[in-house]
Amino acid sequence: MRLHVQLVVSGLLQGGVYAVIALGLTLVFGVMRVINVAHGELVMLGAYTTFWVFALWQVNPLLTLLVSIPLLFFLGMVIERLLIARVVDQPEVTALLLTFGLSIFLVGTALNLWSADFRSVESPMLAGSVMPWLWLPGLGWLQVFIPKPRLISFLLSLLITGTVFAFLKYTRTGKAIRATAQSREVAMACGINVRRIYTLTFGLGAALAAAGGSLISLMLAIFPEMGAVLTLKSFCIIVLGGMGNYAGAFFGGLVLGLAETYGAFYTTPQLQEAFAYLLLILILLLKPSGLLGVVRQ
């Protein structure tokens, strides 16, 4: 039993970061109806921001989030103004092609600037692990094992996700974003500047990707081609949770984390990457609208 508690904890920790990344993707899709294939590359840029700020100035890696998030937020807005804005109301394939090109461009740039080397943030404060005792009904006290970098990443993921939810729910701008997602025309009729909302949303999506990237770099090695797998996993997560559904993205992330941890434990790490797609197939067969999705008429 201790094993399962440990697996669940590990899976949730893994899923937290996925959730942050997928949230950015689903936000952009929900509001702009643009599938951003370059999302994983924005994650990669966030990860490298953390790596470089840490490697060059020995800044506490957690504080690098304060650099990567605003930096990518700004970059996201620039990308939206220069590129995405031109394809927002075009057929979806146009946006796909554009962001696919953007993805190739970003990977190539990263390869040339920073080489294909694997890099990792080796900070003493991230070494080791904590071993808290958990009390569970029916099981009593159990000791679980949590690597420090994962715990920190997970807690920050929760904080970031929570902040974004609160922003969307309670602030005027957040409400405007949700209104635009529900109906662009009505939002315009209510006097919402939809152009501005688009730019802001894409910036926010990029900022969430950056946060995810920074958090990943605390746990794992990073390299310029790391993004593609994350883009695909994020797609699986948002389909799993329901396209454009924010809470769905969060739960989808956790479900994927659990599935991967259990899957890799009971089969082999060779198959770990396959579980996202397995989940995708299952959800499309059983509940095509996603876990929290609603069927659109």
Added chain:
Amino acid sequence: MKTRHVLWVLVLLVAVALSGPTQAAEPIKIGAAISLTGKYGRTGEYQLEGYQLWVKQVNERGGLLGRPVELIVLDDKSDPATSVKLYEKLITVDQVDLVLAPYSSAVTYAVAPVTEKYGYPMLAAGASSTKIWEQGYRYIFMMVSPAEVYLEGAVDIAARNGLKTVAMLAENSLFPKASAAGTKKLLQARGMELVFYEEYPKTVTDFSAVMLKLQQLRPEVVLANTYFPDAVIITRQMKEYNVSPKLYAATVGPALPDFYESLGKTAEYVYGPSQWDIKLKTPGNAEFVKAYTELHGRPPDYHSASGYASCVMLEMAVKQVGSLDRDKIRDALARLDTTTVFGDYAVDEQGKQLKHKMVLLQWQDGQLEIVWPDELATAPPRFPTPPWEQRG
């Protein structure tokens, strides 16, 4: 008038003919594509630095066959398919006279058919998978001990100390799989039990699922068939997940100075095999280490030594032949029986290495010590490895 013209032309011709040999001779072009970035970048760079030291020294000695040597280096980005293209380019476009080997078994395995096709002899400085020499190639020669015996020292120390249960990991590419297969046989021969064996793809950067399994199994020995980046991640995650075997060795990684730089004290007690060591008493080794450190600003690792030795032996073969006739150089390399800084060299008719010997190193107080075999040891092994919670 006409005769005068002819005379002038003759004079010019004679002048050209006379001045020819006195001008600087056309350089001998030697080409190599090697991993400078990507997964094999760290190790590939050491191998290249070995090549560069030889090029510098040979040019200071007056060149090869009286001609200066020019090294053309390309980066294969750790990708076998890229390397194949680059060797095709080196041979057909750059028209190099000789080639030096790439790094890693996987890349060498991909390149071997190309160098074979064009008849370019190659001393495989960075490949240890015997599979390469089971394809019937005639132009490629093995320098290092085969992958199958990399973990022989670690298995020996574990067996001598009565350890029984072993967990093993392997990247699913050519070299790690070969070393895992060889290690399995060694374990069987010593009556040890393999309680866990798993392969992982080249791109995996997270071993948490494996670590959770190891937490459950509590093996006495962990053997990892790795390259540098995965060896670093596995070691770090073993600490994070409190996996504490009594002996932990990884094939490639621990023997590199960068291993300690990346991991600090977490690297203590880790064992890693090496094809060569700074402290070995091979002929000219001390001079090699000194010259290398002066040129590159850091001490060599075994990839540097094999890279350097491959050039030295190529030079021996070329001098024996007295020309750049690649078929004759090939025959000379097949017959060669010598000792370089890297150790002994002689190959069988398939081109497989017969004489070279490995050592096992361990990190002790930030230093790599030879702990196996006993006759070459610079320090006794620190055994067993204490559990993480008892380490500072």
